[in-house]
Amino acid sequence: MNARAYLVDDDEAIRDSLGWLLESRGVACQSYPSAEDFLAAWEPSLAGCLLLDIRMDDMSGPELFDILCERGSRLPVIFLTGHGDVPMAVSALKKGAFDFVEKPCNDNELVNRVIEALKLDENRRAAASGADSVNALVSRLTTREQQVMELILAGKLNKVIADELQISMRTVEVHRANLFEKMGVRTAVELAQLLAGKR
Structure with missing residues (x-):
């Protein structure tokens, strides 16, 4: 239009x-x-x-x-x-x-x-x-990946995330890698910047 x-x-x-x-x-x-x-x-x-x-x-x-x-x-x-x-x-x-x-x-x-x-x-x-396209990306994440993402955005280290979610560090690393790939980012900083507009 x-x-x-x-x-x-x-x-x-x-x-x-x-x-x-x-x-x-x-x-x-x-x-x-x-x-x-x-x-x-x-x-x-x-x-x-x-x-x-x-x-x-x-x-x-x-x-x-x-x-x-x-x-x-x-x-x-x-x-x-x-x-x-x-x-x-x-x-x-x-x-x-x-x-x-x-x-x-x-x-x-x-x-x-x-x-x-x-x-x-x-x-x-x-x-x-x-914002619509970012929401579409977030909607592709699993519930666990979304939980990990929220804790990453809160500035928490993998070890702390593992403790809070009661999962192993290795599992956190896998979720982290998967969600970064799905969101099209390489770092936590890039993730925060991408989501800044929709928050």
């Missing part, structure tokens, strides 16, 4: 001008005239960021934001606000919105914020897929 900016605004002139502005800076953009239209098109795999007008007929920007949050959307959201909407935008920031920009806005500043939001989304997705 290609990342893009999703622009939701009921003002056609703003959709056209912002759409052109984003495309001129190399940011793919898809516009929607209402919150309902975007909601109908939304799916969890959408990548990019959301530019969302606060005041629209029918469903408002904050109402759409709340629904997306309930559905588990991770899209960074930038609210487009009129002067009187700042308190509403600040409230949305506290709920996890990425930023708000007052209209009329500085064109380059807005696009810069969109590019930052796209980068944030890309980083989040990379971290999530990394």
Whole structure:
């Protein structure tokens, strides 16, 4: 799924001008005239960021934001606000919105914020897929290998691990070698680094 900016605004002139502005800076953009239209098109795999007008007929920007949050959307959201909407935008920031920009806005500043939001989304997705792949590796370990791994991560030596699990040192060494191979690491330090992101 290609990342893009999703622009939701009921003002056609703003959709056209912002759409052109984003495309001129190399940011793919898809516009929607209402919150309902975007909601109908939304799916969890959408990548990019959301530019969302606060005041629209029918469903408002904050109402759409709340629904997306309930559905588990991770899209960074930038609210487009009129002067009187700042308190509403600040409230949305506290709920996890990425930023708000007052209209009329500085064109380059807005696009810069969109590019930052796209980068944030890309980083989040990379971290999530990394955590998923690490979880998949851990799930291949036997229960005993997982126990040995936890004790290795706690900094315990093979002899201490053997005592705690009431198994021989040789057995600990075998489990250790097997789990390192399955996790694709050579040392305890590499193992700790691999797992750091998912803990």
